[in-house]
Structure formats: structure tokens, C-alpha cells
Amino acid sequence: MVNGEVVQLAVQPHRTLLEMLRYQLDLIGSKQGCDKGDCGACTVQIDGVPRLSCITLALHAEGREITTVEGLGAAHGGCHPLQDAFDRWDAAQCGFCTPGILMSAEALLRKVGGEVTRTQVREALAGNLCRCTGYTKIIDAVVDASRPQAAETDDTSATEEAAQ
Amino acid sequence: MSDEKREAWQIGKSHRKVDAMERMRGVTRYTDDIKLPGMLHGKIKRSPHPHARIVSIDVSKAMAMDGVFAVVTGADMPTPYGIIPWTPDETALCVEKALYVGDGVAAVAAIDEDTAIDALGAIEIEYEVLQPLFDPEESLAQSRDNPINPYARTGNLSKKVLLEFGDVEAALAKADLVVEGEYFFEGTTHAAIEPHCAVAHVEPNGLLTVWSATQVSHYLHRELAKVLEMPANRIRVIQPPLGGAFGGKSEPFDLEFCVAKLAQITGRPVKILYTREEVFYSHRGRHPMKMKYRTGFTADGKITGVDANTVLDGGAYSSFGLVTTYYSGQLLCAPYEFGAYRFLSRRAYTNKPACGPKRGHGSVQPRFSLEVQLDKAAVQLGLDPIELRRRNDMGAGAKTVNEFQIGSNGFLECLAKVEAASDWKTRRGSLPYGRGLGVAGSTYISGTNYPIYPNDMPQAAVQVCLDRSGRARVFSGANDIGQGSNTMLAVIVSEELGIPLDDIRVLSADTDLCPVDLGAYSSRITLMVGNACLQAAGKLRKKVCEAVAKRWEVSPKRVVLAQGMAIDGDDPERNVPSAQAFVWAEEDHGLLGEVGSYNTPKDRHGDYRGGTIGASPAYSFTAHVAEVDVDEETGVVDVKTIWVAHDCGRALSRRIVEGQMEGSAYMGFAEAIMEQHIVDPGHNGVHPGPSLLDYRIPTFVDTPELHSLIVEAHEAQGPYGAKEAGEGPLHPSIPAIANAIYDAVGVRMDTLPFSPPKVLAALEARRAAEAAGELAPHKGAARRTA
Numbered sequence: 046m047v048n049g050e051v052v053q054l055a056v057q058p059h060r061t062l063l064e065m066l067r068y069q070l071d072l073i074g075s076k077q078g079c080d081k082g083d084c085g086a087c088t089v090q091i092d093g094v095p096r097l098s099c100i101t102l103a104l105h106a107e108g109r110e111i112t113t114v115e116g117l118g119a120a121h122g123g124c125h126p127l128q129d130a131f132d133r134w135d136a137a138q139c140g141f142c143t144p145g146i147l148m149s150a151e152a153l154l155r156k157v158g159g160e161v162t163r164t165q166v167r168e169a170l171a172g173n174l175c176r177c178t179g180y181t182k183i184i185d186a187v188v189d190a191s192r193p194q195a196a197e198t199d200d201t202s203a204t205e206e207a208a209q
Numbered sequence: 210m211s212d213e214k215r216e217a218w219q220i221g222k223s224h225r226k227v228d229a230m231e232r233m234r235g236v237t238r239y240t241d242d243i244k245l246p247g248m249l250h251g252k253i254k255r256s257p258h259p260h261a262r263i264v265s266i267d268v269s270k271a272m273a274m275d276g277v278f279a280v281v282t283g284a285d286m287p288t289p290y291g292i293i294p295w296t297p298d299e300t301a302l303c304v305e306k307a308l309y310v311g312d313g314v315a316a317v318a319a320i321d322e323d324t325a326i327d328a329l330g331a332i333e334i335e336y337e338v339l340q341p342l343f344d345p346e347e348s349l350a351q352s353r354d355n356p357i358n359p360y361a362r363t364g365n366l367s368k369k370v371l372l373e374f375g376d377v378e379a380a381l382a383k384a385d386l387v388v389e390g391e392y393f394f395e396g397t398t399h400a401a402i403e404p405h406c407a408v409a410h411v412e413p414n415g416l417l418t419v420w421s422a423t424q425v426s427h428y429l430h431r432e433l434a435k436v437l438e439m440p441a442n443r444i445r446v447i448q449p450p451l452g453g454a455f456g457g458k459s460e461p462f463d464l465e466f467c468v469a470k471l472a473q474i475t476g477r478p479v480k481i482l483y484t485r486e487e488v489f490y491s492h493r494g495r496h497p498m499k500m501k502y503r504t505g506f507t508a509d510g511k512i513t514g515v516d517a518n519t520v521l522d523g524g525a526y527s528s529f530g531l532v533t534t535y536y537s538g539q540l541l542c543a544p545y546e547f548g549a550y551r552f553l554s555r556r557a558y559t560n561k562p563a564c565g566p567k568r569g570h571g572s573v574q575p576r577f578s579l580e581v582q583l584d585k586a587a588v589q590l591g592l593d594p595i596e597l598r599r600r601n602d603m604g605a606g607a608k609t610v611n612e613f614q615i616g617s618n619g620f621l622e623c624l625a626k627v628e629a630a631s632d633w634k635t636r637r638g639s640l641p642y643g644r645g646l647g648v649a650g651s652t653y654i655s656g657t658n659y660p661i662y663p664n665d666m667p668q669a670a671v672q673v674c675l676d677r678s679g680r681a682r683v684f685s686g687a688n689d690i691g692q693g694s695n696t697m698l699a700v701i702v703s704e705e706l707g708i709p710l711d712d713i714r715v716l717s718a719d720t721d722l723c724p725v726d727l728g729a730y731s732s733r734i735t736l737m738v739g740n741a742c743l744q745a746a747g748k749l750r751k752k753v754c755e756a757v758a759k760r761w762e763v764s765p766k767r768v769v770l771a772q773g774m775a776i777d778g779d780d781p782e783r784n785v786p787s788a789q790a791f792v793w794a795e796e797d798h799g800l801l802g803e804v805g806s807y808n809t810p811k812d813r814h815g816d817y818r819g820g821t822i823g824a825s826p827a828y829s830f831t832a833h834v835a836e837v838d839v840d841e842e843t844g845v846v847d848v849k850t851i852w853v854a855h856d857c858g859r860a861l862s863r864r865i866v867e868g869q870m871e872g873s874a875y876m877g878f879a880e881a882i883m884e885q886h887i888v889d890p891g892h893n894g895v896h897p898g899p900s901l902l903d904y905r906i907p908t909f910v911d912t913p914e915l916h917s918l919i920v921e922a923h924e925a926q927g928p929y930g931a932k933e934a935g936e937g938p939l940h941p942s943i944p945a946i947a948n949a950i951y952d953a954v955g956v957r958m959d960t961l962p963f964s965p966p967k968v969l970a971a972l973e974a975r976r977a978a979e980a981a982g983e984l985a986p987h988k989g990a991a992r993r994t995a
Contacts, residue, residue, distance in 0.1 A: 067242075068244075072235070073235065073238065073239075074234070074235015074236065075235070076239075076402070076403070077241065077404075077482075078402040078403065078404065078452075078901070079485040079900065079901045080484065080485065081485070081900060081902075083485075083900055083901035083902040084901050114233070114234065114235035115234065115235045115236070117234075117235075118234065123234075124230070124234075128230065128233045128234065131229070131233055132225045132226070132229050132233065133225060134864065135224075135225075135226060135229070135693070135864040135865055135867075135868050137226075137229050137232055137233055138453075138691040138692065138693070138868055138872065139232075139401070139402070139403065139450075139451060139452045139453040139454075139690065139691025140229060140232030140233065140237065140450070140452070141239065141401075141403045141452030141453060141691075143232060144233070144235045147233065166909070167909040167910050168909075168910065170909045171908045171909050171910045172908075173908075173909070174402060174901060174906060174908060175402070176401055176402050176453050176455070176872075176876075176906065177453055177691050177868075177872050178868055178875075179868075179871035179872045179873075179874060179875030179876075179912060179915050180871075180875070180909050180912050181871045181912075181914075181915045181917075182864070182868055182871065183909075184909070
């Protein structure tokens with residue numbers, strides 16, 4: 046299963062999951078930043094758990110449920126609250142690391158099931174490198190998205206104060 | 210430079226970026242996401258030697274392999290090029306010699322990546338190994354007869370600049386205090402998360418298109434024409450959405466020439482994606498600099514003179530090195546009055562990956578030295594380091610000692626903000642041993658007054674078109690590299706034409722579709738491209754307002770364009786949707802399109818050789834306070850918080866500006882504590898760890914709390930008063946942390962990075978001096994650890 050759809054395809058045994066997603070399924074949202082498990086840009090979820098697809102063999106995905114950033118918003122009318130919060134906070138600059146970060150962050154929010162602390166965000170996302178933001182706006186956005194009232198509005202003044 | 214006073218409806222607000230949501234949905238196509246029918250994959254064979262003459266290359270076995278379509282070597286593209294027109298000293302692939310481990314020697318195009326990698330192994334290269342030189346001073350001491358770089362003009366001296374303003378020796382002689390210091394700034398690299406990638410395609414009629422992860426599509430366009438020996442009007446360069454750059458993609462690289470040549474030979478599209486290892490070899494990162502400083506002060510802390518002597522380790526090629534060598538001295542002369550100033554900077558060729566521009570090009574290293582010098586003076590003179598900086602502030606409208614004209618200047622406000630936010634006055638004197646606060650200031654350019662290649666044409670140009678559905682299209686050659694420049698343009702058009710950001714489409718960095726822009730470097734886009742865009746949008750606003758005013762029979766001054774409408778300012782009940790206003794304007798004027806362009810003022814720099822290099826239309830100012838915790842037992846420096854105050858003139862889009870400030874402070878922190886881009890002379894010049902695991906960049910856990918404090922000193926040269934925000938805020942991080950370490954434990958860190966072994970060695974030296982009675986215990990306090 047990839048993003049809720051059954052996928053059947055032939056894969057060479059040495060292909061990574063990232064190569065399969067990007068080159069065979071044209072799911073280009075998962076990125077290759079290092080191709081050796083250092084940067085986290087390739088992070089997807091396997092059975093709901095964040096995994097580095099660049100060091101996971103494609104065959105490992107057989108019979109499992111793979112979720113990529115393209116499938117993140119499916120249950121939310123196409124836009125997950127995290128994506129909306131990242132957009133409001135300008136938490137993506139170049140956006141290259143963002144898909145991987147979103148997949149790690151979504152797993153955190155699901156695990157905690159409520160408002161997360163800045164420390165929890167830092168620890169959960171420690172395997173995802175970002176070179177643009179200094180991480181600050183990403184933490185702001187994830188904490189914001191974890192709040193039950195995570196609003197559909199552009200008013201982030203309350204959360205800004207909380208971030209100080 | 211708006212033509213009348215109107216209340217801003219977009220400027221200064223926070224905005225959702227025009228292109229962020231599609232990036233977060235994973236549908237944006239970066240360069241490596243481009244897939245063309247029949248596309249081949251290229252790979253580049255790289256030298257295993259740091260310095261070697263190429264005796265012969267035999268590609269026959271590689272060519273004979275199934276799935277290999279073409280192999281090229283340096284002989285196929287022998288024309289030397291260089292981003293700076295005066296120093297063309299590199300070729301697409303090595304012709305005569307390989308100059309560092311990782312230098313490109315040959316390239317293949319094959320049916321897939323695996324086959325291309327196999328084909329590299331089948332290329333046979335005979336090298337005559339030459340003696341490598343890794344130390345810049347040793348390199349400069351060699352005879353000029355056998356330079357490392359075969360195109361070098363003066364041996365291994367890549368560039369030398371000596372400039373003196375006033376009588377420095379006299380200024381130091383009359384000083385009450387002369388602080389002397391030697392500093393070493395280790396080189397660092399950009400490490401954008403997106404590796405370099407390029408794709409080329411040739412039409413049957415010979416038209417060449419190159420997609421590249423570049424931040425300078427115009428300069429790439431020019432260099433492709435030169436090296437491929439074809440007219441520029443037969444080449445189209447497109448920069449797809451970019452995954453970070455920081456200066457690391459601001460000149461042509463071997464892969465761009467190779468994909469183009471291989472596509473021409475094979476008639477099929479070709480892609481090359483660097484491995485992460487290749488990104489480290491391509492480098493062009495921050496120069497290692499060895500700096501000697503002498504700074505004179507009066508007893509009340511005024512700077513009397515500055516004398517700087519700097520050796521830059523340039524690596525194998527010039528890159529921007531001519532400019533870097535100037536910048537290492539020229540960008541230091543604000544925000545403090547210097548009295549007199551002299552700098553001697555020499556850049557050396559060495560057998561290492563070439564250095565170039567990284568965020569804060571050329572001036573981050575000397576800024577570190579100067580700001581630590583100021584801190585040392587403050588301690589010796591018994592002055593508060595913030596107060597010492599205040600006393601040297603040059604203010605708005607000043608002329609620097611090297612004759613640059615400063616415009617607006619919010620430096621004092623920056624100092625006040627970080628002083629207040631960090632509770633400096635109360636806390637600095639009361640923090641226990643091991644905990645410290647440090648301050649530093651800086652300035653940076655908002656673009657360079659002169660383009661890289663001399664010409665009198667505009668430095669920036671923008672075309673804006675409106676259509677009857679109420680939308681605007683913005684065509685700009687500027688490169689959005691993640692910093693948000695496309696959004697900046699949309700904000701300006703929205704402000705002027707009254708339509709929401711969603712109704713503005715920005716098309717950028719395509720040499721066929723967009724007017725020329727010089728690219729994303731030297732923090733030039735907001736000021737230069739912003740001004741060009743404001744001009745074009747302002748002309749359209751005038752037409753639209755006139756058309757509406759005519760129908761309403763009122764003065765055009767009464768017509769306000771905002772909130773998706775044209776509104777009668779005196780009677781807001783009377784309004785029409787933007788689309789209707791555009792229709793009226795199109796009825797009156799025909800198709801609605803305007804161009805705007807910007808050229809720099811030419812009277813804001815020095816009248817001496819080199820006096821234009823480093824001059825800018827406007828200068829930003831920054832101050833940081835850093836708080837650190839130093840572990841006496843392990844030498845680990847834990848940077849807790851950095852307060853960043855930055856004078857950006859006017860924040861056109863507030864949260865984007867904050868993001869630039871935070872990203873800059875983070876990157877400076879990283880260089881201070883963790884990063885070093887080096888090769889190992891003990892292992893034949895091999896990079897010790899060309900990966901994102903071994904080259905340690907900060908994670909979420911490592912990075913301190915960053916607090917951005919925007920200061921706005923309106924700049925007459927900038928659009929709506931705006932100046933740069935993308936590079937200036939990096940500079941003070943490093944000296945602020947060094948100064949905080951001194952405040953915490955009483956040791957001076959004059960060599961980067963401030964790694965545990967260096968901190969421990971400094972602490973031991975301090976303890977020995979204390980034991981010998983040469984120094985009193987720091988902060989007079991008992992140690993936290995035995």
C-alpha cells in the first residue's frame with residue numbers, strides 16, 4: 046500500500062524504497078539529500094513509523110503500508126494541519142527537507158495525541174536536518190499544529206507570544 | 210521610493226509564501242525531479258590525487274560498454290572560464306592537471322546511473338603525481354615558475370590587495386591601548402540539503418536548454434555560451450525551485466557543462482546529480498583565513514586605527530576569490546569609525562577544493578577578528594562591551610574610512626534591543642562561572658554597486674502584466690533559492706495593484722521568459738529587484754487608477770487599490786473589484802504590461818583602485834547577544850540563546866525576514882561550534898568526511914533558542930525603505946559566542962571552531978596562569994567542578 050492505494054510492481058532487489066518511490070512511482074515529494082541515512086529528507090512512514098527510505102530496501106515495503114508526504118493531507122481535505130501551520134509560520138524556506146520533517150512531525154503528534162512541547166519537537170525531529178530556518182519556525186509550527194484550536198485563520202499572534 | 214504616502218495593506222505584514230504549499234505537498238519539481246523521455250544519466254570521474262599531471266586518458270573500454278552513449282574529457286571543452294571575468298582559471302573538466310582530490314577529469318552518459326558508475330571504472334587515466342601544497346603560506350613561498358593552477362598569472366598568489374586609509378602607524382602610536390591578536394577562521398561549507406543537479410536537452414534545431422540548481426542563471430548562461438562556443442541566444446537556462454544554496458550554487462560547476470556537452474553529443478536529455486560526496490568536493494565555501502590584527506583605542510574606548518594582515522586559503526581555483534580578497538578588508542569599515550585603516554590581504558592557491566562565497570561572503574572571518582578585538586579592549590579598558598561599541602558608532606549618513614557612503618543606520622537600536630532582550634545589564638555581572646553573555650555587531654551590503662562583468666545596463670529588471678480576470682504575472686530573472694524572493698515580488702505587486710497574493714503568479718529565473726537579473730548573491734534581490742518591481746507595478750497602478758478615476762469622474766489620487774478592489778478613498782462605499790478596474794484600464798491603454806529596471810547609484814564609493822568593490826547602495830546593521838554555558842570538565846560549549854537584532858530598513862514580509870535572521874544566526878552558530886571543511890594533508894589531501902554525518906551540521910537538538918528582533922531604519926535607496934536581511938545577521942553569531950565564552954570562563958577562543966579540545970586546552974592554560982599568580986581566578990568564583 047502506498048498512500049492508501051494498493052501498488053504492484055517489479056523491483057530489483059537492490060533498489061531502495063526511495064528510488065522506487067521517486068523513479069518508479071514518480072512520488073517525488075520524498076527527497077534525496079545524502080542517500081546514506083544522514084539528513085532525513087527521504088523520511089516516509091512505514092506502518093505509521095518514520096523511516097529513512099534511502100536506506101530501506103524497496104522489498105522491505107512489501108505488504109506494508111507506506112505513507113509519503115503526498116498522502117499526508119488525504120484525511121484532511123488535501124491539507125494536513127501541519128502543512129497549514131508550516132505555511133502560516135513560513136516554516137519552509139527552500140522546502141527540500143520539509144516533506145521528511147512533516148512525516149516525522151506527524152508521527153510525533155499522533156504519538157503524543159495533544160499539545161507537544163518545544164523539547165519534544167526538538168527530540169522527535171533530531172534526525173531531520175534543515176539548513177535554512179535555524180529550526181525555530183518549524184518548532185513554532187509543529188507546536189501550533191498540535192494545539193486543539195489550531196485555527197484555520199492567519200492569526201498567529203497568540204502562538205507567537207507563547208513562543209517567546 | 211513609493212511616489213506618495215499611502216497606508217500599506219501588505220508591506221510589513223506576514224504572508225504565506227506564494228510557493229510554499231506546493232513544496233509541502235511534495236509536488237514541486239526541483240531539478241532532480243525532472244524526468245524527460247529518453248533521458249540518460251551522467252557521472253563524473255574525479256581525481257584521486259591532490260595534484261597530478263594528466264598523462265593520458267583512454268575511454269575506449271568505457272565507450273565499448275553496453276548502455277554507454279558518450280564520454281567526454283577536458284579536451285572536449287578546453288576553454289577556461291571563471292565567474293569573475295578577470296580570472297578565468299578553470300575548465301569544465303581538467304585539461305592538463307588535476308588540482309585537488311575530487312577534481313573532475315572525465316564524464317560519461319549512460320542508460321542509467323548504475324551503468325554510468327560502471328563506465329567510470331572503465332576509464333583509464335595515467336597520472337604523473339605532483340607534489341601537493343596544502344598550506345597557503347607554504348604555497349605563497351614557492352617560486353612562481355610552477356604554479357598549482359596552470360592559468361595562474363603570479364605563481365600561487367591568486368590575489369593581493371593592499372589599501373591604506375589615513376596614517377595607521379601614527380594612529381596606533383597615539384593610542385592609549387593597542388590590542389594585538391592573531392586569529393584563524395577554519396573554512397566551512399554550505400551544505401544545502403539539495404545536492405547540485407543539472408539536466409540538459411537539445412532540440413533538433415540545436416537549441417540547448419539547461420535546467421540547473423543554480424542561484425545565478427544569468428552568469429551560467431554566459432559561461433555556457435563561452436565554454437560550449439555557441440551564441441547565448443541558442444541557450445536557455447532555467448532554474449527550477451531550489452533546495453537551498455547559501456552561495457554554494459553561485460557559479461557554474463562541471464556538471465552543467467557536462468550535461469550540456471553530453472546532450473549535444475548524444476541528442477538525448479542528460480541528467481547529472483551530485484552525490485553528497487561530490488557536493489563537498491565542489492565546495493566554494495568559506496575561505497580559511499589567518500588574520501593578524503592590531504587595533505588602537507583611546508582610554509575612553511574610541512578606535513584610533515585598525516591594521517589587518519590576512520592570508521586567505523583559496524584552494525585550487527579563483528572562483529570569486531578576487532572579490533573575496535577585497536571583501537576581507539573592504540567590508541569591515543562600519544558600523545564603527547576607524548580613524549585610520551590599512552589592510553593587506555593575500556589569497557593563495559592550494560591543492561584543495563576551491564573556496565568561494567558563503568553567506569556573508571568574505572566578511573564573516575574579519576568580522577570575527579575585529580569584534581573579539583573590541584571585546585579584549587573593553588576588558589582592558591574596564592568598559593562595558595556594548596558601551597564601547599556605542600561610542601564608536603558612525604551613525605546614519607556617515608562616510609566610512611574607505612569612502613563608502615552609509616545611508617540609514619539602525620545599529621544603536623540593534624544594540625539597545627539585544628541589551629534589553631538579554632537583560633544584559635542585570636544578568637551579565639551576576640552569571641556564575643561557566644555561564645556568560647557576549648555581544649558583537651556587524652554590517653552588510655544590500656547588493657554590490659557594480660555587476661561582475663562591467664556594463665552600464667540595469668542590474669535588475671522586472672516585467673509585470675495584468676489581465677482582465679484580475680490577475681498579475683510577474684516575470685523576473687531573480688533566483689528564488691528558498692529565501693522567498695518570489696514572494697517578496699508578489700507582496701510588492703499586491704501592495705501596488707491591490708490584488709491578493711493568490712492572484713499573482715511569479716515566473717522567475719528562466720532566461721527565455723524573464724528579463725535579465727544577475728542572480729541571488731550579495732543580498733541584492735530585495736533592494737534591486739524590489740525597486741525594479743516597484744517601478745513596473747507603480748506604472749500599472751497609475752494606469753489603473755486613472756482609468757477608474759475617469760469612470761468615477763474623480764481625481765486619480767482618490768482611487769485606492771487594496772483588498773481586491775479599487776476603492777474611492779473619500780467614499781469607500783464606492784468600489785469595484787480589481788478585475789473591473791483592470792478591464793477599464795485595458796480599454797483605455799490596451800494590453801497592460803510594464804517593465805521596471807534598477808541601476809545602482811554611482812556616487813557612493815571610493816575614488817581609488819578597488820574603491821567600488823564592497824560598495825553598496827545600502828547597508829544593513831546587526832547586533833547579537835549570545836548566552837553560553839561552558840562545561841569546564843568536557844570543554845563543551847552549549848550555546849543557550851542568541852538574540853538577533855537586525856536593521857533591514859523595512860521588513861516587507863515580516864516572518865520571512867525573521868526566518869532569514871534565524872537561519873543566519875543558526876549558520877553562524879554552526880561555524881562557531883561545529884563545522885570545519887578541511888582536507889587531511891596526512892592522507893594525501895583526502896577530505897576526512899565528505900558526508901552529512903562526518904561534517905557535522907547542527908540538528909534540532911544542537912541549535913540554540915533564537916530570538917529575532919527586527920529593527921527598521923528607513924533606507925532612501927530601498928523599496929519602501931528596505932535593505933537586506935539574508936546575510937548580515939550571520940556575522941555577529943561567531944564573535945558573540947567567542948566573547949560569551951570569555952565572559953563565562955575567562956578564555957579567549959581566537960581559533961575556530963570552538964571545539965572541546967580547544968576549549969579544554971585554553972582552560973588548562975588559564976588554570977596554569979592562575980596557579981602561577983599571573984591571573985586572578987575568573988569571576989573570582991569557586992569552580993563548579995573540582
